[in-house]
Amino acid sequence: xxxxxxxxxxxxxxxxxxxxxxxxxxxxxxxxxxxxxxxxxxxxxxxxxxxxxxxxxxxxxxxxxxxxxxxxxxxxxxxxxxxxxxxxxxxxxxxxxxxxxxxxxxxxxxxxxxxxxxxxxxxxxxxxxxxxxxxxxxxxxxxxxxxxxxxxxxxxxxxxxxxxxxxxxxxxxxxxxxxxxxxxxxxxxxxxxxxxxxxxxxxxxxxxxxxxxxxxxxxxxxxxxxxxxxxxxxxxxxxxxxxxxxxxxxxxxxxxxxxxxxxxxxxxxxxxxxxxxxxxxxxxxxxxxxxxxxxxxxxxxxxxxxxxxxxxxxxxxxxxxxxxxxxxxxxxxxxxxxxxxxxxxxxxxxxxxxxxxxxxxxxxxxxxxxxxxxxxxxxxxxxxxxxxxxxxxxxxxxxxxxxxxxxxxxxxxxxxxxxxxxxxxxxxxxxxxxxxxxxxxxxxxxxxxxxxxxxxxxxxxxxxxxxxxxxxxxxxxxxxxxxxxxxxxxxxxxxxxxxxxxxxxxxxxxxxxxxxxxxxxxxxxxxxxxxxxxxxxxxxxxxxxxxxxxxxxxxxxxxxxxxxxxxxxxxxxxxxxxxxxxxxxxxxxxxxxxxxxxxxxxxxxxxxxxxxxxxxxxxxxxxxxxxxxxxxxxxxxxxxxxxxxxxxxxxxxxxxxxxxxxxxxxxxxxxxxxxxxxxxxxxxxxxxxxxxxxxxxxxxxxxxxxxxxxxxxxxxxxxxxxxxx
Ligand code: BGC
Numbered sequence: 001x002x003x004x005x006x007x008x009x010x011x012x013x014x015x016x017x018x019x020x021x022x023x024x025x026x027x028x029x030x031x032x033x034x035x036x037x038x039x040x041x042x043x044x045x046x047x048x049x050x051x052x053x054x055x056x057x058x059x060x061x062x063x064x065x066x067x068x069x070x071x072x073x074x075x076x077x078x079x080x081x082x083x084x085x086x087x088x089x090x091x092x093x094x095x096x097x098x099x100x101x102x103x104x105x106x107x108x109x110x111x112x113x114x115x116x117x118x119x120x121x122x123x124x125x126x127x128x129x130x131x132x133x134x135x136x137x138x139x140x141x142x143x144x145x146x147x148x149x150x151x152x153x154x155x156x157x158x159x160x161x162x163x164x165x166x167x168x169x170x171x172x173x174x175x176x177x178x179x180x181x182x183x184x185x186x187x188x189x190x191x192x193x194x195x196x197x198x199x200x201x202x203x204x205x206x207x208x209x210x211x212x213x214x215x216x217x218x219x220x221x222x223x224x225x226x227x228x229x230x231x232x233x234x235x236x237x238x239x240x241x242x243x244x245x246x247x248x249x250x251x252x253x254x255x256x257x258x259x260x261x262x263x264x265x266x267x268x269x270x271x272x273x274x275x276x277x278x279x280x281x282x283x284x285x286x287x288x289x290x291x292x293x294x295x296x297x298x299x300x301x302x303x304x305x306x307x308x309x310x311x312x313x314x315x316x317x318x319x320x321x322x323x324x325x326x327x328x329x330x331x332x333x334x335x336x337x338x339x340x341x342x343x344x345x346x347x348x349x350x351x352x353x354x355x356x357x358x359x360x361x362x363x364x365x366x367x368x369x370x371x372x373x374x375x376x377x378x379x380x381x382x383x384x385x386x387x388x389x390x391x392x393x394x395x396x397x398x399x400x401x402x403x404x405x406x407x408x409x410x411x412x413x414x415x416x417x418x419x420x421x422x423x424x425x426x427x428x429x430x431x432x433x434x435x436x437x438x439x440x441x442x443x444x445x446x447x448x449x450x451x452x453x454x455x456x457x458x459x460x461x462x463x464x465x466x467x468x469x470x471x472x473x474x475x476x477x478x479x480x481x482x483x484x485x486x487x488x489x490x491x492x493x494x495x496x497x498x499x500x501x502x503x504x505x506x507x508x509x510x511x512x513x514x515x516x517x518x519x520x521x522x523x524x525x526x527x528x529x530x531x532x533x534x535x536x537x538x539x540x541x542x543x544x545x546x547x548x549x550x551x552x553x554x555x556x557x558x559x560x561x562x563x564x565x566x567x568x569x570x571x572x573x574x575x576x577x578x579x580x581x582x583x584x585x586x587x588x589x590x591x592x593x594x595x596x597x598x599x600x601x602x603x604x605x606x607x608x609x610x611x612x613x614x615x616x617x618x619x620x621x622x623x624x625x626x627x628x629x630x631x632x633x634x635x636x637x638x639x640x641x642x643x644x645x646x647x648x649x650x651x652x653x654x655x656x657x658x659x660x661x662x663x664x665x666x667x668x669x670x671x672x673x674x675x676x677x678x679x680x681x682x683x684x685x686x687x688x689x690x691x692x693x694x695x696x697x698x699x700x701x702x703x704x705x706x707x708x709x710x711x712x713x714x715x716x717x718x719x720x721x722x723x724x725x
Contacts, residue, residue, distance in 0.1 A: 005336055006327035010320060012079055018319050019305045020053025021326045024086070024262065024296040027060040033068030035076070044299050052076035055326050056084035056130075056294060061093075061405065063348040066127025070339050082330060082339035086262075088402055089131035089180070090149060091115065093122035095357040095524050096399045096406035099465075099501055100135065102368035102520035104151030104545030105597070107638040107660050109164035111364050112151075116168025118357045121178045125351035126405070127343050129333050130181040132229060134165035136216035137186060140556040142546065143196025145469030148401060148501030148521075150191060152545030153558040153594060156657045158216035166223040173224055175332055177342045184220035186231030186264060188246060189213045193233060196555065198470045202233040207650065209235070211685035212560075218255055226259045226329055230292060232267055239274045241267040242286035252291055260325045262294040263287060269298030280304060288315065293322035358525050365522040365529030367636075367662075370542035371598040372506070372516040377493040379536025379600055380453060383423045387451035388415055389430040389444040389487065390458045391480065392499045400501055400521025401466025414457055414497070417527040421535060426451065430487075433461045436479035441486060448490050455534070456484060457497045458509070462521055465501030474505040474552045481508055488512035497530065503548040507591055518542070536600060541636040541662065543597040543705065547590040554586070559594035559706040560653040567654075589707075595657075596705040601635035603665065604628055608702045608710040617718035621677040625702050629665035636664045641675055642701040642709065648694055649686050655706060658682075675702075679718060695719050 010018075028041055035051040037044075052073065060069060066085055073083045091097045097115040098105075106112070116134070123131065135149040136158050151161040162184065171179035189209055193200035204213070221228070228251060230241040240246055241263050251257045268287045269280060277283035284300035285308060295301040308315045334341060351357075371378070380386070392398075396411035418425045430444030431437075448454045458480045464471070475481070476498075488494050496513040498504065501521055510516060517540070519530050532538040549557045564581040568574045568588055582588045607626040615621050629635055641659040645652040658681050665671060682698060683691040695716050703709035 002324045003328050003331045005331050006324045009079060009081065009327055010323055013323070015306055015309055016050070017053050017079065018323045019301060020050065021055035021081070021323045022294055022301045022305065022319065023050070023054045024056045024058055024294050025051065025054050026058055026297055030057060030060060030069045033065065034072045046299065046302060050302060054083065056086055058086045058296065060085055061087055061123065061126040061128050063125065063127055063343045063345045067340055067343055074339060081327070082335040084129050084330060084333070084335070085127055086130040086132065087123065087128045088133065088404065089119050089123045089128060090133045090135065090402035091400070092119050092361070092403060092406065092523060093126060093128070094352045094405045094407070095122060095361050096403045097361050097364050097523045098368040098526065099148045099400040099521045100151055101148045101501060101545060102522065103364065104157060104161060105370055105520070105542040106364065106367040107157070107543050108367055108662050109160050111367055112161050112164040113168040114360050115364050116165045117171070118360050120169045120171070120180045122352045122357065124178055124180050124341065125348045128180055129335070129341065130183055130227060131169055132183045132185060133169065134162055134182065134220065135185050136162040136220055137189070137191030138213050138216060139191040139546065140558040141192070141196040142474055142503040142549070142555060143471050143552070144191070144193055145198065145465050145471070145502065146191070146467055147503070147546065148465045153547065154545065154560060154657050155212045155215045157545060157660070159219035162216045162220040163223040166220050166225045170224065170226065175334070177334070181226040181329060181333060182220070183227035183229050183262065184217055184225040185229035187217055187228050187251060188231055188240060189235050190231035190233050196470050198468050199232050202235055206236065206689060207685055207687065210689055221255050221257050226332060228257060228259065228261050230261065230263050230267055232264055232270065234274060239267070239271050239276055241292055242271045242276055242283070242290050244290045247291040260293045260329050261291055263292050263296050263298065265296050266298045268292065268295050268300045281307070284308065288318050288322070293325050361523050362525035362529050365526045366532055366538045368520060368522065368542045369530065369533050369540055370518040370544055371540040372518055372592055372596070373510055373513060374515045374598055374600070377453065377495060377514045378534060380534050382421055382535055385424045385452040386418065386422050386426070387447040387454045388418055388425055388427045388457070389448065389454060390456040390483065391429060391431060391433045392457035392459055392497070394427055394429065397462050398499070398522055398526040399524070400462045406524065411524055412527050414527045414530060417531040421531050430456070430483045431479045434477050434479060436482060441483060444483060445486050445490065448487050448492060451492060453493045453495065454487050454490070455495045455497060456487060457499065458484065459499030460501070462501070465521070472552070474503070474549065474555070476504065476509055484509060484512050495534070503546045505549055505551055505591070507550050510591065539600045539633060539635045540597065541599065541638065543595050543638045544592055545594070547594050548592040550591040551586050553583070554588070554590065557590050560656050562651045563654055593705055593707040595638070595640050595703070596707065599635045599637055601629050601631035601633050603635055603637050603704060604630065605639070605702050605704060605710055606670070608700070608712050610700060610712045610714050613714045615679060615714060615716050615718070617679065620679065621700065621714060623675050623700055623702070623712070625673045625675060626670060627663065627665065627673065628670040629668060632667045634664065634666050636662060637704050638662050639673065640703055640706065641677070642706065643682060644699045644701070645682065645684060645694065646697040646699065648684050648696070650684060652684060655701060679716070682716060693718060
């Protein structure tokens with residue numbers, strides 16, 4: 001429902017002013033606080049007048065700068081319509097949290113919520129009104145660099161995290177000055193580019209799209225995300241940005257999305273290269289018809305909508321609808337009451353990088369790190385003589401991509417933290433991320449020889465994650481493998497810490513390491529968090545949100561796959577039978593499965609009891625799970641509940657996550673946990689593209705990872721209840 005403010009302003013607006021609201025400009029158009037058209041910006045042929053009608057700008061922040069730009073803008077705006085400031089606040093503003101994939105590894109929606117809330121508070125204090133987050137694309141191919149921005153391969157985990165992020169950014173609506181509007185992206189299915197190649201074609205069936213890809217976007221929209229961003233890719237044969245079925249039928253009608261739909265950067269213009277628009281004028285027309293309200297940086301709307309509106313009443317109507325949605329967003333942000341949203345340099349200074357915020361970052365990083373291997377060498381005693389090596393050991397490059405306001409120079413390195421925590425630390429780089437010189441290597445080997453334990457921090461530089469960083473290889477660069485092999489030959493405990501924004505093939509690393517800790521890009525307090533984990537001050541609890549392959553040839557690899565007509569049995573028989581769905585040169589399973597992550601404690605699911613093995617339509621499935629901590633240290637883990645439907649109208653995944661819970665267990669504690677799963681949890685997508693809970697046989701499984709589970713049968717008798725009783 002349009003607000004009265006929006007309706008009143010709309011009546012006053014000229015067609016140029018209306019179209020202006022639909023234009024988003026980059027920060028380059030505002031230099032020294034005023035509108036400017038200099039250098040390459042000239043080629044867009046925009047007038048200063050047009051710039052002063054623009055609805056929004058991206059990438060400008062800082063209390064003083066935003067105040068200046070807004071003041072100047074309002075001076076020039078005939079109707080005094082404030083400018084909207086948008087930015088990519090993806091995993092923190094200046095306090096940087098672990099990358100979203102790492103936040104997925106916490107399996108903790110509270111952590112996702114709290115990090116988003118801090119990011120909102122800091123960026124609101126820096127003048128940002130809208131963040132281009134959360135990114136909730138389902139991802140299953142680590143060749144694609146943007147897997148780091150998602151929470152992983154599972155629709156349920158992604159949905160829970162999507163909701164938590166939106167709630168964290170926006171708070172309880174209406175928005176207050178400490179919260180900002182969320183923009184869920186990239187609608188839709190950007191996470192499934194063929195061959196993992198950036199911007200490549202996405203072509204999945206609508207059935208699969210609806211069952212697995214759509215739920216996380218739907219969850220974010222249900223949580224009232226105020227904006228949605230289109231994706232670069234095609235879906236069902238048409239680029240998302242020009243896709244009426246996707247945007248009008250699915251997003252607007254089915255999901256009932258009432259907010260603002262913004263294109264991705266130049267995505268309207270790119271419909272030309274995709275080959276569905278002959279020129280920019282046609283691109284503008286297609287995108288407006290598809291329902292795209294804001295044109296981010298293609299200038300198609302700026303150049304052609306006025307002409308279209310003069311020709312066509314329907315176009316005028318579509319423009320009005322878009323304008324009202326944008327004005328309503330400005331109303332929701334309170335910009336007509338205070339175009340600065342309480343902005344001040346003092347507020348900015350006290351809010352940003354506060355010790356409370358950094359504490360949230362440290363705890364999030366602790367929860368996100370995943371212990372992949374431990375041959376009883378961790379935790380480390382602080383009086384151990386440590387040799388610290390590797391290209392990631394003495395760098396502030398721990399923030400990861402999409403942290404434009406974070407400062408690696410001011411981020412303490414692992415070496416800095418080690419120095420303050422261990423009695424004796426020697427450091428040598430050993431090699432670069434992609435470079436090896438024998439002097440550096442020898443130095444590392446020398447300090448390794450003289451130590452009790454070697455900690456090697458390896459991985460990829462953050463420039464090799466994020467947008468436009470597709471890879472064909474998922475192994476550690478050979479220079480770093482050479483370093484690890486040389487160190488392993490010393491026969492000392494070798495603890496490998498991996499910095500990465502994507503699953504890697506760690507087969508060779510596992511072969512030489514006594515322990516592996518996956519640190520991701522852990523953010524502003526990542527080095528401290530890692531040190532807490534390595535010293536045992538904190539017991540690791542992170543779990544993999546994506547499967548880690550044993551070879552790049554296995555990807556896309558994910559736990560919730562279908563069975564095929566010739567599934568492997570994971571027994572010795574598999575070797576005997578050639579005609580199975582398998583590889584002949586490698587195992588089919590991943591190296592580390594979804595949900596996997598060790599603890600320093602010995603934890604086990606002891607028992608799974610189904611309390612009501614026949615579930616009828618008035619019931620939930622209830623199971624009781626017994627988990628024991630067999631160790632004398634306390635621990636936190638993630639209980640994971642999966643199910644499988646034995647026979648369905650459409651093929652069913654071998655396992656699907658239905659519930660998870662982070663649990664802290666005292667030393668030697670045994671705990672019984674009651675889990676209640678509503679019947680709708682077991683819905684499946686039918687061939688008619690409708691959800692339905694089908695009667696029949698199911699299995700419920702519980703584990704501390706997706707592979708190692710206890711299982712029990714149950715039956716659903718809901719639809720044909722009477723007939724079966
Ligand atoms: C990315 C978006 C991002 C936008 C604005 C694009 O290249 O795909 O995720 O929000 O740039 O920075």
